[in-house]
Amino acid sequence: xxxxxxxxxxxxxxxxxxxxxxxxxxxxxxxxxxxxxxxxxxxxxxxxxxxxxxxxxxxxxxxxxxxxxxxxxxxxxxxxxxxxxxxxxxxxxxxxxxxxxxxxxxxxxxxxxxxxxxxxxxxxxxxxxxxxxxxxxxxxxxxxxxxxxxxxxxxxxxxxxxxxxxxxxxxxxxx
Amino acid sequence: xxxxxxxxxxxxxxxxxxxxxxxxxxxxxxxxxxxxxxxxxxxxxxxxxxxxxxxxxxxxxxxxxxxxxxxxxxxxxxxxxxxxxxxxxxxxxxxxxxxxxxxxxxxxxxxxxxxxxxxxxxxxxxxxxxxxxxxxxxxxxxxxxxxxxxxxxxxxxxxxxxxxxxxxxxxxxxx
DNA sequence: TAGTGCATGTAATGCGTTACATGATTTC
DNA sequence: GAAATCATGTAACGCATTACATGCACTA
Numbered sequence: 001x002x003x004x005x006x007x008x009x010x011x012x013x014x015x016x017x018x019x020x021x022x023x024x025x026x027x028x029x030x031x032x033x034x035x036x037x038x039x040x041x042x043x044x045x046x047x048x049x050x051x052x053x054x055x056x057x058x059x060x061x062x063x064x065x066x067x068x069x070x071x072x073x074x075x076x077x078x079x080x081x082x083x084x085x086x087x088x089x090x091x092x093x094x095x096x097x098x099x100x101x102x103x104x105x106x107x108x109x110x111x112x113x114x115x116x117x118x119x120x121x122x123x124x125x126x127x128x129x130x131x132x133x134x135x136x137x138x139x140x141x142x143x144x145x146x147x148x149x150x151x152x153x154x155x156x157x158x159x160x161x162x163x164x165x166x167x168x169x170x171x172x173x174x175x
Numbered sequence: 176x177x178x179x180x181x182x183x184x185x186x187x188x189x190x191x192x193x194x195x196x197x198x199x200x201x202x203x204x205x206x207x208x209x210x211x212x213x214x215x216x217x218x219x220x221x222x223x224x225x226x227x228x229x230x231x232x233x234x235x236x237x238x239x240x241x242x243x244x245x246x247x248x249x250x251x252x253x254x255x256x257x258x259x260x261x262x263x264x265x266x267x268x269x270x271x272x273x274x275x276x277x278x279x280x281x282x283x284x285x286x287x288x289x290x291x292x293x294x295x296x297x298x299x300x301x302x303x304x305x306x307x308x309x310x311x312x313x314x315x316x317x318x319x320x321x322x323x324x325x326x327x328x329x330x331x332x333x334x335x336x337x338x339x340x341x342x343x344x345x346x347x348x349x350x
Numbered sequence: 351t352a353g354t355g356c357a358t359g360t361a362a363t364g365c366g367t368t369a370c371a372t373g374a375t376t377t378c
Numbered sequence: 379g380a381a382a383t384c385a386t387g388t389a390a391c392g393c394a395t396t397a398c399a400t401g402c403a404c405t406a
Contacts, residue, residue: 005270005365012279022385032278035271039367044387066374067386078282085283088294091272092302095180096210098267099327101260103207104187105320107253108260113320119263127267144349145288148342149278159334167323174319180393197357214395219359241402242358 001053003084006042011073011081014056019070021047030134031146034153047071055080098123110175114168121164128157176228178259181217186248186256189231194245196222205309206321209328222246230255273298285350289343296339303332 009032013024021044028038047069050056055077061070073081098120105113131153139150184207188199196219203213222244225231230252236245248256273295280288306328314325 008275008279012275015279015282020385021387022383032275035269035274037268037270037366040387041367041389042365062374063384064375066384068384069386081279081282085276085280085291086287087276088291089272089298091270092298093212093270094210095212095266095268097264099210099324100183100187100207101262102320102327103324104183104190104256105260105323106318107190107256112261116260116263117323123264123267143281144346145277145280148280148292148346149274151342152274152277152338155338163327163330167326171319171323195357196359212394215359216361216395217393237402238356239403241356243356244358 001049001055003080004046005036006038006046007050008081008084009036009038010043010046011050011055011077014050014071015073015078015081019058019072020068032149034131035149050077110171114171117164117168117171121161121168124157124160124164128154128161131157176224176230178255179221180211181213181221182225183256183259184211184213185218185221186225186230186252189225189246190248190253190256192247194233194247195243207324209306210324225252289346292339292343292346296336296343299332299335299339303329303336306332 009028010024013027018024018027021040024043024047025038025040028036028043032038047056051058051071053076054074056071057074058069058071060068062068098116101116102120105116108116131150135150139147142150184203185199188202193199193202196215199218199222200213200215203211203218207213222231226233226246228251229249231246232249233244233246235243237243273291276291277295280291283291306325310325314322317325
């Protein structure tokens, strides 16, 4: 089985006892999507591939007359997941339109260019609010590394807000 | 003309007097690719679309017998670029495999999980070295906002390195 | 004169999202 | 009984990369 980008999110979440495709999507959207998004169009086909490979197992678990499929990770799946975890690459891809704007902002009058820095700051401040709202008093009970990834989101947004404020001040001083 | 993701990189760089597709690719690879990548397969078709739209103009400027096309931005192009710059969205997409690993690292013995944090740190430290090498003593002469984007790259990597070190210490204390 | 760099371009492929179709169950 | 939620799935589309084809010019 040739792993793709979505393989590890799906396998990893099944290993965390997230058992249906629908649930996987829901959990992704409240957690890893900030650094690793996944859509139905990837999740459902991937569940099939993982089952064929023997990394997960399961099947029909209908809820009343409603179709439903529950999967669990197998021993082979656990091994595959651990092997991937041992990989040490740091693949990092970013697509940040606001930064691209900043790069070309010399085409704008100074005051408007500074407005872009401010808009960036405000954008991250809003995401920060959303992230903090996710924390309904239960984050400390998460496993330590799940908690670490959550922290990263918060810390990163805080850093961006502070960076924008610092740069805005610096550029104002110079002008 | 319906703008796509690559429209603004290409139009922006032409406005910075980067005139051929080949040069655009080269400049992208040493600058914006950290937050906005672009490949030949996008750049050349986009140059044609931009020309048809009247946002850039130019044509054959062969170098000896070698085919070559130089473009310049038009007044309409400058207007389109400024209009885009005024947009205030903060589109931000990240794909960070090392963070995904961290999220699932509870499946590993503690020492190995901490190794992932260290590997992340080292990865960013390496990028930092590469970014600093880009600075051949000439970065201060860049226009202020080009310089700002460059700074962002450096500052972000420094923050990541520091964040990893902080978290590693914190997790060691707790264990 | 061989190797590297300049230069343009496209076809194949893969990745990912969006939008839709379908239908049961739970909640108000 | 209407609306929201649970649940599975796929087809169409768009976005991006990779890899290749082509050929001239400069440099060692």
